[in-house]
Amino acid sequence: METSALEEPATVRPAPGNELPTQDQLEVEGDVAADYIEELLDIADLDGDIDITVRAGRAYVSVTASGDANVRVLSKPDTVAALQELTRIAVQTKTGNFSRLILDVGGSRDARAAELAVLVERAVGRIEEGATSAALPPMSSYERKLVHDIVAERGFVSESEGEGADRHTVIRRA
Incomplete structure (x- = not known):
């Protein structure tokens, strides 16, 4: 099967039931x-x-x-x-x-994790001062996962919202 130069290459995804590579x-x-x-x-x-x-x-x-x-x-x-x-x-x-x-x-990942922890602390502070939620700036899925982990450790809940490059994390009380 030939593809035109303008077509996007197909993304290779794991077969169902085999989501994680060995x-x-x-x-x-x-x-x-x-x-x-x-x-x-x-x-x-x-x-x-x-x-x-x-x-x-x-x-x-x-x-x-x-x-x-x-x-x-x-x-x-x-x-x-x-x-x-x-x-x-x-x-x-x-x-x-x-x-x-x-x-x-x-060590860029550790430095970024420390920056994300500061962002979460500020957001949690806004919630503790009375805000119902606090949105963080858009970030990669990996960074959002780190944020979700930090938020959970603080006893709050978070979810990702938005699409594509605008996807971001919103923090709320548990």
């Missing part, structure tokens, strides 16, 4: 991603060590560097998000399977 598939995904990131670092003449872990049905690829290595130029949230999407596309191209891998560069 440990072996995730390890292959991590290896492909690490190879892609390593090539990118070489092209950009950046130093960094790559670590691959598999947990909770996802491959996690971390790029770290010691001292004043220049990998920090890639650790801005928007840059990490773009690199993660490019890496996911590279994995999908190589394996034929949709990838949900998470990329971390220079």
Whole structure:
């Protein structure tokens, strides 16, 4: 079956009943991603060590560097998000399977998690002062999941609302 250049490629999704990839598939995904990131670092003449872990049905690829290595130029949230999407596309191209891998560069994920915790604290503060709900800005599904976890730990409830790039989290009392 031929497709025109204007048609979107079909997204490869797991077969029903097999939503989560196997440990072996995730390890292959991590290896492909690490190879892609390593090539990118070489092209950009950046130093960094790559670590691959598999947990909770996802491959996690971390790029770290010691001292004043220049990998920090890639650790801005928007840059990490773009690199993660490019890496996911590279994995999908190589394996034929949709990838949900998470990329971390220079501790950017921990830094973003701390920023999200501050956002949640401010929102919870508004609710404790009498607001019925508090909406956070749009963010990725991964970030929304982190927010939902933080909110639940605080004893509040949250849900995602909106579509596409406008999807955001709304927090309410339990």
